[in-house]
Amino acid sequence: MIKIGVIGCGFIGTQICLAVDSGAVPAEIFGIFDFSDEKANAVLKCLKSSSPVKCSPEIMIESCDLIIECASQDAVLKYALPAAENGVDMMILSVGALQDPDFYETLEKTAAANHSKIYIPSGAIAGTDGLKAAAVANLSSVSVTTRKPISGLAGSPYLIEKGIDLADIQEPTLVFEGSAAEAVVGFPKNVNVCATISLCGIGFQKTAVRIIADPTISENIHELEVSGDFGRMKMIIENRPSPQNPKSSYLAALSAVSTLKKITSPIQIGV
């Protein structure tokens, strides 16, 4: 059974630990880590059949086969390279961290040199299978429009920098329009899906992003539009937000668990 270390004990980390604990995935959670001891303890408390240790990411990197990052872009920047250097696989949820082309290239080369894998789940969006297949030929445009309730955008650095007060927004309002590269920096906890789409398609600079703050909705809605040699694709997903963290959709946690199932299964389905 593969040994897993989980960095980040918030919504997604908890769901991953619960899934492994339930036996749904043939794996062992070796260790967990969070800035907050309270959050790590809360995870330990809800596990029934296993009891991982609380340990530092450095110890996980020495002891585990796979590290799952479900914490923040900072955690990716800090731990992805050391894990790859040690031949340890990593699953990354804070995908926006990969927008820096130098970091991405170094990570790719380091993982290749040390036979480690980087796994990026589809996260809170759908359509990555079709987009990846379409990207084998020419793509002319890829765009993502993300619509979130006010609580799903609170605290975003871009809004703070631009002096946009979400409390003033009474109707659906376009608060950002630009490249995926800019979006994942300005909204690091809100649009990792745009990073994933960039990596599947035409990159961070060419992927167009619109973010709408919408006080009339309760879901996190992502709309993907792609055109290219293959034809046209349009996908819309209306995600239930996590009750614990309104920024993140339930599907993101399910997709991490599904990726874990794929990693541990001899049969691989889909692109």
Ligand SMILES: NC(=O)C1=CN([C@@H]2O[C@H](COP(=O)(O)OP(=O)(O)OC[C@H]3O[C@@H](n4cnc5c(N)ncnc54)[C@H](OP(=O)(O)O)[C@@H]3O)[C@@H](O)[C@H]2O)C=CC1
């Ligand atoms: N790929 C995708 O489609 C999606 C990606 N995400 C991303 O996945 C990540 C996890 O999401 P979610 O579980 O909802 O987030 P939560 O905020 O619920 O949990 C993250 C936890 O990790 C902690 N943390 C942050 N940085 C570090 C670090 N360097 N070391 C240790 N602990 C750390 C946080 O602490 P504190 O609160 O103190 O910062 C928090 O307790 C986020 O970055 C989120 O943006 C979310 C949804 C979709």
Ligand SMILES: O=C([O-])CC(=O)C(=O)O
């Ligand atoms: O969960 C979502 O709907 C999207 C999200 O937060 C992200 O991509 O970071």
